[in-house]
Amino acid sequence: MGGDQRQLGRTMSFGIPDVALGLVMGCVEDPWDRDAISLVCRHWNRVDALSRKHVTVAMAYSTTPDRLFGRFPCLESLKLKAKPRASMFNLIPEDWGGSASPWIRQLSASFHFLKVLHLRRMIVSDDDLDVLVRAKAHMLVSLKLDRCSGFSTPSLALLARCCKKLETLFLEESSIAEKENDEWLHELATSNTVLETLNFFLTDLRVSPAYLVLLVRNCRRLKTLKISDCFMSDLVDLFRTAQTLQDFAGGSFEDQDQGGESRNYGNYYFPPSLHRLSLLYMGTNEMQILFPYGAAIKKLDLQFTFLTTEDHCQIVQRCPNLEVLEVRDVIGDRGLEVVARTCKKLQRLRVERGDDDQGGLEDEHGRVTQVGLRAVAEGCPDLEYWAVHVSDITNAGLEAIGSFSKNLNDFRLVLLDRELHITELPLDIGVRALLRGCTKLRRFAFYVRPGALSDVGLSYVGEFSKTVRYMLLGNVGESDDGLLAFSRGCPSLQKLELRSCCFSERALAVAALQLKSLRYLWVQGYKASSTGTDLMAMVRPFWNIEFIAPKQDEPCPEGQAQILAYYSLAGARTDCPQSVIPLYPSV
């Protein structure tokens, strides 16, 4: 019996010829499947390591470049993320860390096959880009500097001049110095003929419209162009030239009240291939430029526009083929009802928080509640991603989502604090119904207000979110008991963000130990103990804990301090600024 089993073990491990194994591996792309393969035995681990083409390192301090190269020497594509997500909300000190230098040095020297690099929320210096260009100019196909900072436009010019194979250059929301200098765009337009994606959306870069036209003339494959603000009236030639353009974002419209001079956008032209659009600062007077293209539009981003609720209704009802819609809550329940009636193919919907300041801004009075949510849940069955800021919500509203939105894999709800009274609290049974109904959920955010989710509700979240890997919870629970009950569930939870909750350090530490898949925890706003000692209960090998105090010189405003904890094989961070205090053994 024992002998038979051993035989089987040998067969399974070594009986498959390497060629066959390699062929099968070539067909496995899902990183979760890859992880599972790599854990079967050492041999499979090696075969996986040598054939893995892409790796995402969700936290740059969780490993070292050496270690990554040691395991995956043949990587062609690497994505690295560093600063916590909270940095996109201006909650992380500017000097927290996240330098790309060690990574760029290593990958320039070792990763001989690397041609795709995506850095997100990192600090990338001009020197880093210089090193990268020297080593990888002949290879680099895609470079994404995604919400990064620390570099300047001359480095972009160098990049444009040297990397002739570059198909994707992505700089969205990065903070780039020497923003008036647009020589880089001229270099790109004259040196590159293969570019497919150029994105510098939501940056402060200033560019000449003439260079943009030159770019689309020379790069005939350009499909995606996302720029900073630049008057639409200067982009007429661009759109006439860019006959293959599919995705455009940026632009800008003159002030509506500008000295009575109003432009005529009646005959504005977009290329026929264009079906994804995000126009900055569009107002009521300009929105009709979209009307003739309504049926062609698959993605529409209206977050950065001056449109009213009625304007949203007007536009959306002309866009029956929308798959992605991004708006502020000015769309209101009324707008969402139009979405539900019109957009039967909608897959992604984002409703961001608009202006809370009612002082004189009469055009911003959208209000999204259970009414709009229910309509969308019933009307848009294909919805996979749904992030929404609501002014009111009920259990029935959440239950409707659980009943109808069967394809949701990412649901994020934020209950705004504008209104004093909410129709119904707590939302325990609604959350339970939602989690029970949406069985494909992988990411879940529920940011409400004190009293909106009781300890019992929080225990439901633990119990019924078996597949959820990422979670953000804000103002939930009533006591440590809730967190502890929660942490007995969530078997798949890898990344947890908590904000403004009443949990003690002790409970946070116990929860972190109890959540068995947890590898990343960020907390801001908790019940701090007088000494901080209780946090030390979290200390364990390979678990880096950082205490982030926004300002070192003055007492940290109550509740502003943050705890960041993550698994790391890299050991202690050596680049902590004063505001970051590592809480792991120092001797």
Next chain:
Amino acid sequence: MGAEQQAASAKAGGSRFAATCGLLRQFMKEQGAAAAASPAVTIDFMPAAADGFGAAPQERRTMELFPQQAGTLKDSQDLRMWPEKAQLTIFYGGRTMVFDDFPAEKAKELLQLAGSFEASDAGSEPVNYHNSQAEPFLSEMPMARKASLQRFLEKRKSRLAAADPYYPGPYFAPKENGIGGKPVEAADHGAPWLAVSSPVLHLN
């Protein structure tokens, strides 16, 4: 723990393939144990060494755990083991202060002082959590807004409020370094902290 975690992560992956690999792995591990019992068979069943988080950390080199940590204030006996001067980190009420080269003697005085505070505070220590939601820190935590939207709304406001018909320059509020404005800060109501911090500052 390994197999369990693997099963869990397989579930998370939602893939039967991953789940099967998890079972396979478990099987191989059991085989490994059997193989170890009979020295004649040598098969390397070491679980994956790894960058993946699935690897069992216990099997790697051990790191020294918490007991000697620098930072929090402990019993005064510990002071004897301290060097003459060291970095001192104080946690109090969720806040921290770090002092370089803090003399051991002064640290001792500080401990006594802190001890006396602790004794007087001891009575109020047990907390009724059910009342805790009414505590002020919850309302002091302003809801954060995405930097990109923050900038847009500022621009929107200035556009709507603009009396000057001639628009002067870049659309986003000019800012040389960093992406957005400063986060909104809650007012500091930290009276208890001030009570303790002032003697600390004197000592320094």
